[in-house]
Amino acid sequence: MDMMKPIWIKDPLAILADGAERGIVVREGQIVEMVPAGGKPATADVTVFEAGEHVVLPGLINTHHHFYQTLTRALPAAMDRELFPWLQALYPVWARMTPEALELGVTVAMSELLLSGCTTTTDHHYVFPAGLEDAVDIEVGVAKRLGVRVLLTRGSMNLSQRDGGLPPGSVVQDEDTILADSARVVAKHHQRGADAMVQIALAPCSPFSVTTSLMRATADLADKLDVRLHTHLAETEDENHFCQQMYGCRPLDYLEQCGWLNARTWLAHGIFFNADEMKRLAKARTTISHCACSNQILASGCCPVCEMEEAGVGIGLGVDGSASNDGSNLMQEVRAAFLLQRARYGVTKVSHKDALRWATKGSAACVGRPELGEIAVGKAADIALFKLDELRFSGHGDPMAALVLCGAHRADRVMVAGKWVVIDGAIPGLDVPDLSRRHSAAARKMQAG
Numbered sequence: 001m002d003m004m005k006p007i008w009i010k011d012p013l014a015i016l017a018d019g020a021e022r023g024i025v026v027r028e029g030q031i032v033e034m035v036p037a038g039g040k041p042a043t044a045d046v047t048v049f050e051a052g053e054h055v056v057l058p059g060l061i062n063t064h065h066h067f068y069q070t071l072t073r074a075l076p077a078a079m080d081r082e083l084f085p086w087l088q089a090l091y092p093v094w095a096r097m098t099p100e101a102l103e104l105g106v107t108v109a110m111s112e113l114l115l116s117g118c119t120t121t122t123d124h125h126y127v128f129p130a131g132l133e134d135a136v137d138i139e140v141g142v143a144k145r146l147g148v149r150v151l152l153t154r155g156s157m158n159l160s161q162r163d164g165g166l167p168p169g170s171v172v173q174d175e176d177t178i179l180a181d182s183a184r185v186v187a188k189h190h191q192r193g194a195d196a197m198v199q200i201a202l203a204p205c206s207p208f209s210v211t212t213s214l215m216r217a218t219a220d221l222a223d224k225l226d227v228r229l230h231t232h233l234a235e236t237e238d239e240n241h242f243c244q245q246m247y248g249c250r251p252l253d254y255l256e257q258c259g260w261l262n263a264r265t266w267l268a269h270g271i272f273f274n275a276d277e278m279k280r281l282a283k284a285r286t287t288i289s290h291c292a293c294s295n296q297i298l299a300s301g302c303c304p305v306c307e308m309e310e311a312g313v314g315i316g317l318g319v320d321g322s323a324s325n326d327g328s329n330l331m332q333e334v335r336a337a338f339l340l341q342r343a344r345y346g347v348t349k350v351s352h353k354d355a356l357r358w359a360t361k362g363s364a365a366c367v368g369r370p371e372l373g374e375i376a377v378g379k380a381a382d383i384a385l386f387k388l389d390e391l392r393f394s395g396h397g398d399p400m401a402a403l404v405l406c407g408a409h410r411a412d413r414v415m416v417a418g419k420w421v422v423i424d425g426a427i428p429g430l431d432v433p434d435l436s437r438r439h440s441a442a443a444r445k446m447q448a449g
Helices: 067-072 083-094 099-115 135-146 175-189 212-225 237-247 251-257 275-284 292-297 305-311 330-345 352-366 399-405 432-448
Strands: 007-010 023-027 030-034 047-050 054-058 060-062 118-125 149-156 198-204 229-233 265-269 287-290 315-317 383-387 413-416 419-422
Touching (some): 067 099, 083 237, 099 135, 118 413, 135 149, 149 175, 275 305, 305 315, 352 399
Parallel strands (some): 060 118
Antiparallel strands (some): 413 419
8 A cells, every 4th residue: 555645544334533424534644634424535546445344543542651561460479469569579570670671571562552552652661770771762762663652751760768768779760860861861852743753751750759859850850841741649548648648748739849730740540639639630731641450450449530520630541551450452441441430430421432532532631642632634643443353242233332342452453643553453574472472581581580
């Protein structure tokens, strides 16, 4: 197929867009035309992609992840533990990560995401043992090879066990090193504009793993460099107790004191905010990444999504790390979020379309990319196409609902910036058995010590 010519994605089985019953036309990385029922493209000389067997979605957007954690899935030492002891079991293993292991872990995570219909992903990398100083650069290289759009965060920890924090000294860095490298990766990799493929944000890990000085300095640097801010917040009751004990206030108060309560910031989890805090988040235009699978596995609690949205807070979805979700599948996360929130709020408050909205338009707001997450003229040509030919879909009625209710987990085609990056359910050129073999060997070596 000639990628230089406009592509008409023609006559889809269903499409998450209004006025595009006969499909869409894509040209030079953008959606340039919506073809209504009974219509034909006005665009001349189109290449046709017959989509009669496909349900077409905006590319899904993953707003929270830790790619390196694919190397520690279902680790016995960390199983059946809540967040703090879970972290304490994993930090010594992560401290043994090498650049080669990280590259494999990142490749597995990004590949899983692409195959699930994800076209844009964030990552929160905050573990920097000796020798892994170029972690963000490694991630950029993998993203470019696979053709996925990324917002990579330069994470950080500088509060080790000896300072009253959770992580061991072997995985933390000092403030000057962190800030210098944060500025370096932004200068080297951050792209601006609607067609940006690689962007960088700054992301101290959490209130219990960095100093107040670093939190404030990072906010100042993000403002100076005009990049986004990210951290974990209000994930567990333990965190509330920690902030009260350490800082004499609740986590959101602390965040505000550090200069973080603004439209640059999106937060992972957001489970334990009260009604007043939700109003403050909305006023500040700070958004939340809901991580349904991770929250259930670690028994952290349930993000109050409906109350948040009623207060005006933007909600996106994140798979979170593969050591707490144990997967990197964003389409499965859509279903998990739908089920979790449906159980909480009932059938009249949460529909499958809400869950899809969180993973598309909602997530686009989290990453500050209004040109993503929607099928409309002028938006980026980031699109996921799913077939309903597996046994799990047999007998379905509504094709769009079937994706969520019947448990879609693998896209047939994925387009990023107008280019096909998944074809027939596979990533062209990626030797999956070889990747799995090498990744598993690296994981075993890390876990063995």
